[in-house]
Amino acid sequence: MSTAENIDNSVAPLIEHLIELRSRLIKSLLAFIVGMIICFAVWNPIFDFLTHPLCTALEAGGQNCGLIFIALEEGFMVAIQMSLLGGLCLSFPFISYQLWRFIAPGLYRSEKGSFLPFLVASPFMFLLGAACAYYVITPLAFTFFLGFQQPGTLTEGPETATQAAGLLFQGSANAYLNLTVKFIVAFGLCFQLPVLLTLMGKAGLVSAAGLRSTRKYAVVGILTVAAIATPPDVVSQVILFSIIYGLYEISIQLVARMERLRLIELRRNGLVGEDEDMYGNTLNPTDVDKKL
Numbered sequence: 045m046s047t048a049e050n051i052d053n054s055v056a057p058l059i060e061h062l063i064e065l066r067s068r069l070i071k072s073l074l075a076f077i078v079g080m081i082i083c084f085a086v087w088n089p090i091f092d093f094l095t096h097p098l099c100t101a102l103e104a105g106g107q108n109c110g111l112i113f114i115a116l117e118e119g120f121m122v123a124i125q126m127s128l129l130g131g132l133c134l135s136f137p138f139i140s141y142q143l144w145r146f147i148a149p150g151l152y153r154s155e156k157g158s159f160l161p162f163l164v165a166s167p168f169m170f171l172l173g174a175a176c177a178y179y180v181i182t183p184l185a186f187t188f189f190l191g192f193q194q195p196g197t198l199t200e201g202p203e204t205a206t207q208a209a210g211l212l213f214q215g216s217a218n219a220y221l222n223l224t225v226k227f228i229v230a231f232g233l234c235f236q237l238p239v240l241l242t243l244m245g246k247a248g249l250v251s252a253a254g255l256r257s258t259r260k261y262a263v264v265g266i267l268t269v270a271a272i273a274t275p276p277d278v279v280s281q282v283i284l285f286s287i288i289y290g291l292y293e294i295s296i297q298l299v300a301r302m303e304r305l306r307l308i309e310l311r312r313n314g315l316v317g318e319d320e321d322m323y324g325n326t327l328n329p330t331d332v333d334k335k336l
Contacts, residue, residue, distance in 0.1 A: 077131070144163060226273075256296060
């Protein structure tokens with residue numbers, strides 16, 4: 045076969061993959077648009093759901109719950125923002141399915157069995173993190189922020205009266221939604237840590253021993269993330285730090301378990317000896333578990 049024929053044969057599958065990728069992307073985009081249209085028709089309940097933590101904090105202080113428009117078009121932009129967020133949530137399962145259908149044909153059966161649990165666990169952990177942000181962190185954060193309000197006072201003297209300015213919350217709807225969505229997305233991404241580290245362990249990029257040895261650096265990094273992703277009150281920062289560090293320790297155990305299973309498989313196939321770890325290093329049989 046000539047060189048030109050070899051090039052033609054290699055180009056044809058590439059074109060087929062690109063055509064399939066375009067088809068998957070178009071289907072995903074259409075699903076997102078449909079979800080966006082549905083959510084635009086019911087954006088008020090979505091807005092009520094996202095503002096519930098704020099309303100609860102305001103009612104606890106004896107205030108009415110309400111947000112204002114700073115710009116004339118802000119109400120419409122809030123509806124669009126709700127539609128985008130809701131459309132992404134509604135279409136995400138279908139988009140994930142299209143992603144799986146695109147990459148699955150290129151995987152071996154064993155690889156499919158290994159990758160599919162991560163694909164399922166990722167949205168579950170994101171929803172768990174988002175729920176933690178919505179039900180735990182945002183009520184604490186809004187109570188902290190609203191604590192800086194102060195009523196105006198009028199001091200009457202013998203000849204003059206002095207009035208001190210009050211500090212009252214009159215929030216912008218757009219600014220409030222940006223803050224709330226930031227919390228939800230930040231916590232959802234932080235909860236991806238076990239999925240990410242376990243997947244990297246599966247690929248051999250990290251090890252349980254390496255994760256244990258970098259605990260002190262992980263603590264510094266987690267503290268930094270907690271300071272950035274949460275308001276400046278200590279309670280919410282401590283909660284986020286405790287959650288992420290707990291997820292880090294869980295990740296170590298998951299990677300260690302994966303390494304133990306891989307070592308058993310390698311020994312069963314005769315690729316490593318009984319006195320070796322999965323990297324081929326000679327160990328005493330009693331030290332294998334310590335190494336993992």
